[in-house]
């Protein structure tokens with residue numbers, strides 16, 4: 001009996017919307033709809049109202065939602081501010097979260113939300129240390145900096161786990177691909193994430209170069225360091241693993257309750273995502 005119960009539960013369960021993948025905004029919207037439904041039915045027939053509430057809560061628990069299509073609904077109708085309140089940063093998977101305290105949020109390069117620490121001007125800092133230089137109306141990686149960056153990236157590739165452990169201060173560092181995102185874990189527990197292994201290698205290579213050139217690097221908080229690293233990654237001209245050339249592209253990223261227009265910076269050869277910025 002119990003075995004049958006368990007298999008039924010497993011058949012109903014939708015892992016893409018539950019567990020780690022459960023979407024708080026979708027869950028709350030569905031619980032509200034379930035409550036409204038239960039009250040409406042209960043006002044006509046109390047027992048039916050209670051039964052509906054039980055079925056509804058079970059459905060939300062197992063399936064992640066009650067009303068099919070609510071992930072789409074919240075995608076269209078929940079404002080960014082509400083999603084952010086749920087920890088759903090509309091900047092889907094942008095780049096580094098060196099803090100690792102919020103697995104969903106990410107570095108925010110355009111500084112339009114509250115994450116920005118003291119309105120850090122990433123480009124002017126990178127210019128001031130000669131990491132980037134003017135090229136016409138644009139900026140580019142300074143050739144001497146780029147040479148050192150390439151060399152450093154090759155060194156990182158020899159022992160990426162150890163380097164990640166050193167930079168993030170982890171005792172049991174591991175690098176894993178989790179659902180298309182590169183996660184640096186400490187004893188299996190996520191410590192930080194990057195859009196790809198290539199992006200991680202680029203940042204691990206850049207850390208000693210920035211530390212050398214920025215006298216206050218060590219005193220910067222992790223979020224600021226992350227923004228400088230992601231800001232620098234915009235100027236990466238080589239793919240750290242395959243040596244291909246990255247290029248910018250416009251794209252739309254779908255998550256369960258968001259549809260966001262982004263600019264991506266991907267390796268043209270191996271497709272590795274180096275950066276993703278909301279438009």
Ligand SMILES: [Zn+2]
Pocket residue numbers: 198239240241242243244267268269270271272
């Ligand atoms: Zn590549």
